[in-house]
Amino acid sequence: xxxxxxxxxxxxxxxxxxxxxxxxxxxxxxxxxxxxxxxxxxxxxxxxxxxxxxxxxxxxxxxxxxxxxxxxxxxxxxxxxxxxxxxxxxxxxxxxxxxxxxxxxxxxxxxxxxxxxxxxxxxxxxxxxxxxxxxxxxxxxxxxxxxxxxxxxxxxxxxxxxxxxxxxxxxxxxxxxxxxxxxxxxxxxxxxxxxxxxxxxxxxxxxxxxxxxxxxxxxxxxxxxxxxxxxxxxxxxxxxxxxxxxxxxxxxxxxxxxxxxxxxxxxxxxxxxxxx
Amino acid sequence: xxxxxxxxxxxxxxxxxxxxxxxxxxxxxxxxxxxxxxxxxxxxxxxxxxxxxxxxxxxxxxxxxxxxxxxxxxxxxxxxxxxxxxxxxxxxxxxxxxxxxxxxxxxxxxxxxxxxxxxxxxxxxxxxxxxxxxxxxxxxxxxxxxxxxxxxxxxxxxxxxxxxxxxxxxxxxxxxxxxxxxxxxxxxxxxxxxxxxxxxxxxxxxxxxxxxxxxxxxxxxxxxxxxxxxxxxxxxxxxxxxxxxxxxxxxxxxxxx
Amino acid sequence: xxxxxxxxxxxxxxxxxxxxxxxxxxxxxxxxxxxxxxxxxxxxxxxxxxxxxxxxxxxxxxxxxxxxxxxxxxxxxxxxxxxxxxxxxxxxxxxxxxxxxxxxxxxxxxxxxxxxxxxxxxxxxxxxxxxxxxxxxxxxxxxxxxxxxxxxxxxxxxxxxxxxxxxxxxxxxxxxxxxxxxxxxxxxxxxxxxxxxxxxxxxxxxxxxxxxxxxxxxxxxxxxxxxxxxxxxxxxxxxxxxxxxxxxxxxxxxxxxxxxxxxxxxxxxxxxxxxx
Numbered sequence: 066x067x068x069x070x071x072x073x074x075x076x077x078x079x080x081x082x083x084x085x086x087x088x089x090x091x092x093x094x095x096x097x098x099x100x101x102x103x104x105x106x107x108x109x110x111x112x113x114x115x116x117x118x119x120x121x122x123x124x125x126x127x128x129x130x131x132x133x134x135x136x137x138x139x140x141x142x143x144x145x146x147x148x149x150x151x152x153x154x155x156x157x158x159x160x161x162x163x164x165x166x167x168x169x170x171x172x173x174x175x176x177x178x179x180x181x182x183x184x185x186x187x188x189x190x191x192x193x194x195x196x197x198x199x200x201x202x203x204x205x206x207x208x209x210x211x212x213x214x215x216x217x218x219x220x221x222x223x224x225x226x227x228x229x230x231x232x233x234x235x236x237x238x239x240x241x242x243x244x245x246x247x248x249x250x251x252x253x254x255x256x257x258x259x260x261x262x263x264x265x266x267x268x269x270x271x272x273x274x275x276x277x278x279x280x281x282x283x284x285x286x287x288x289x290x291x292x293x294x295x296x297x298x299x300x301x302x303x304x305x306x307x308x309x310x311x312x313x314x315x316x317x318x319x320x321x322x323x324x325x326x327x328x329x330x331x332x333x334x335x336x337x338x339x340x341x
Numbered sequence: 342x343x344x345x346x347x348x349x350x351x352x353x354x355x356x357x358x359x360x361x362x363x364x365x366x367x368x369x370x371x372x373x374x375x376x377x378x379x380x381x382x383x384x385x386x387x388x389x390x391x392x393x394x395x396x397x398x399x400x401x402x403x404x405x406x407x408x409x410x411x412x413x414x415x416x417x418x419x420x421x422x423x424x425x426x427x428x429x430x431x432x433x434x435x436x437x438x439x440x441x442x443x444x445x446x447x448x449x450x451x452x453x454x455x456x457x458x459x460x461x462x463x464x465x466x467x468x469x470x471x472x473x474x475x476x477x478x479x480x481x482x483x484x485x486x487x488x489x490x491x492x493x494x495x496x497x498x499x500x501x502x503x504x505x506x507x508x509x510x511x512x513x514x515x516x517x518x519x520x521x522x523x524x525x526x527x528x529x530x531x532x533x534x535x536x537x538x539x540x541x542x543x544x545x546x547x548x549x550x551x552x553x554x555x556x557x558x559x560x561x562x563x564x565x566x567x568x569x570x571x572x573x574x575x576x577x578x579x580x581x582x583x584x585x586x587x588x589x590x591x592x593x594x595x596x597x598x
Numbered sequence: 599x600x601x602x603x604x605x606x607x608x609x610x611x612x613x614x615x616x617x618x619x620x621x622x623x624x625x626x627x628x629x630x631x632x633x634x635x636x637x638x639x640x641x642x643x644x645x646x647x648x649x650x651x652x653x654x655x656x657x658x659x660x661x662x663x664x665x666x667x668x669x670x671x672x673x674x675x676x677x678x679x680x681x682x683x684x685x686x687x688x689x690x691x692x693x694x695x696x697x698x699x700x701x702x703x704x705x706x707x708x709x710x711x712x713x714x715x716x717x718x719x720x721x722x723x724x725x726x727x728x729x730x731x732x733x734x735x736x737x738x739x740x741x742x743x744x745x746x747x748x749x750x751x752x753x754x755x756x757x758x759x760x761x762x763x764x765x766x767x768x769x770x771x772x773x774x775x776x777x778x779x780x781x782x783x784x785x786x787x788x789x790x791x792x793x794x795x796x797x798x799x800x801x802x803x804x805x806x807x808x809x810x811x812x813x814x815x816x817x818x819x820x821x822x823x824x825x826x827x828x829x830x831x832x833x834x835x836x837x838x839x840x841x842x843x844x845x846x847x848x849x850x851x852x853x854x855x856x857x858x859x860x861x862x863x864x865x866x867x868x869x870x871x872x873x874x
Binding site for chain 3: 559
């Protein structure tokens with residue numbers, strides 16, 4: 066199945082995003098200069114880059130929450146003009162993404178309710194999703210009664226129950242402790258495999274990106290362009306201990322780390338333009 | 342032991358004050374202040390006869406209508422105005438102005454325009470007490486968390502759904518703060534609306550007592566108003582605690598961290 | 599620490615409230631003008647009985663006449679006199695009492711039930727009493743004003759005193775500071791923003807009660823004038839006076855908020871020192 070013959074799930078071409086100047090004295094900020102990549106169906110892609118590289122901006126543009134200044138953004142062949150119906154997003158700030166006035170189960174069911182699903186169907190999907198993330202017991206609790214890691218699982222369950230075509234995750238485990246993060250990473254891979262969903266995973270953690278992804282896209286510093294596109298040729302079956310000590314893992318990690326260091330030092334788009 | 346301690350703090354000062362009051366009326370009886378015993382007796386005699394149905398209940402009825410009206414109008418308008426920034430900017434100076442008008446001042450005006458009847462009285466209560474609700478609702482809507490908003494949008498929640506499941510519950514703590522303020526204003530306006538050209542109601546009755554120098558009865562009226570105010574406050578606290586169970590739980594957790 | 603954060607968020611909230619962009623100012627002005635035009639039309643076209651709703655232009659003219667009338671300003675002065683006097687008494691009494699109560703757990707618990715009982719008593723309930731004691735002299739109004747304003751300030755000061763950073767307080771105690779010193783150096787800075795909030799609320803309430811007392815009891819001032827216009831059937835004058843009271847209310851609000859912001863800004867820097 067070559068990428069050329071099937072439509073990629075996500076197409077990003079020449080994406081550009083400029084934030085207008087907030088006051089006449091300030092300058093406009095060119096967050097993203099030119100991003101071009103495409104993602105085939107069912108791939109797990111990680112996006113890394115130095116801080117300020119516009120990772121979150123990119124994600125918001127793809128999620129339809131922020132309009133792009135220029136460029137093409139297509140989901141399954143259709144232009145993205147607003148939040149697409151077949152996309153689900155897991156935000157970094159789980160504490161602010163789950164609604165504290167609803168129980169865990171109600172939170173998971175909310176998008177389904179808005180989509181008009183029947184009560185039984187909603188209940189069925191949410192129960193399955195909570196089970197998939199290991200939180201069946203917490204269904205009637207409230208988000209603020211749970212730990213950070215558990216809250217993020219609820220957010221993931223909510224996305225899973227929604228049955229999206231593509232799942233966006235914006236540094237979801239940045240605010241979670243290392244032990245929990247390892248469990249959550251494995252959870253993401255498990256869900257990805259079980260549902261066959263396309264995943265776009267933004268992170269600043271290089272190890273995480275190599276561990277999780279089939280492919281890692283490295284972004285440059287602002288104004289952002291694609292610095293590197295790395296295929297992760299690690300085996301499909303991964304686990305925290307053996308995979309992370311695999312020599313190929315170390316090589317890939319090393320390579321990406323080097324790219325990021327390069328990206329940090331320069332202003333990405335300007336460097337490319339200068340070398341052209 | 343804990344119960345005793347709580348009881349002590351609850352009653353100690355009030356009991357002391359009442360005792361002081363009693364002693365001073367025994368030692369130095371004055372026309373202006375009845376003794377505690379006299380007051381209690383008068384209280385029951387005055388208000389639990391026919392005045393209960395002729396004055397007390399109608400007043401409470403108008404008060405309730407006024408409160409409900411101010412909440413409905415305040416929240417409804419507040420949601421509307423808070424959701425559209427240009428609308429809010431358009432109306433902001435006007436709202437600031439109307440809010441600053443002391444509500445009793447409108448009474449003479451409304452008396453002329455609407456005549457003196459219960460509709461006018463309820464209208465005064467609503468107009469005067471909706472402002473805290475309105476302004477707090479607008480503020481609450483404005484302060485909706487960005488991430489929560491993004492979540493709703495990305496999951497395709499329509500405008501109505503967002504209002505019902507996100508904006509309204511999120512703004513509830515703020516709105517209820519406004520409701521509490523409006524309760525005290527509503528009570529004040531209820532009394533004031535009954536002071537002119539009416540022939541029934543709590544305010545009217547109490548003023549009549551004063552004019553006829555029926556002092557213990559007058560004080561009993563003041564006591565009654567105080568009790569109504571207290572009852573409203575207590576009732577509100579229960580309602581608030583019920584509606585905002587989640588909020589109190591959340592804050593508790595935040596405080597511990 | 600949380601107290602400091604509250605202060606910072608207070609400053610932000612105060613700043614945010616005045617949406618001072620040129621667009622906001624323009625729209626706001628447009629709103630006022632639009633309202634006046636609507637009013638004028640509704641009245642002139644006979645959509646409402648113009649006996650009850652005189653045209654805006656008539657009211658504004660009458661208002662202009664008042665502005666150049668010395669008697670009007672005398673009434674304004676009377677109202678302002680009882681307002682400011684009542685406010686001053688209430689603020690001083692409530693501040694002193696509030697700090698005393700707030701600085702001692704014992705006192706606070708002792709007075710809690712009494713305060714909670716007396717607080718909801720509507721000040722208008724005291725009107726008969728005020729009339730009985732003072733007739734139509736200014737003291738009648740003062741009784742009402744002080745009573746209503748007192749509670750606003752008292753409660754805020756107690757909240758403020760309670761909000762003291764426990765670490766700062768414990769440190770002060772361990773250094774053997776007397777109660778008065780603790781109040782002055784630790785409690786006062788913490789409670790200041792609360793006090794300002796209390797003053798703002800009390801100022802508004804004091805105005806309402808001042809006018810109400812004049813309206814109902816007949817103490818000298820604008821409220822009494824309004825009552826007289828009603829008796830004389832001078833509707834346009836009544837509207838003009840109502841306009842005047844509204845404008846005074848807005849002016850008081852602006853002045854108090856200005857001081858509140860100044861105090862808070864100066865104060866944040868002071869607080870940083872206390873916390874350190």
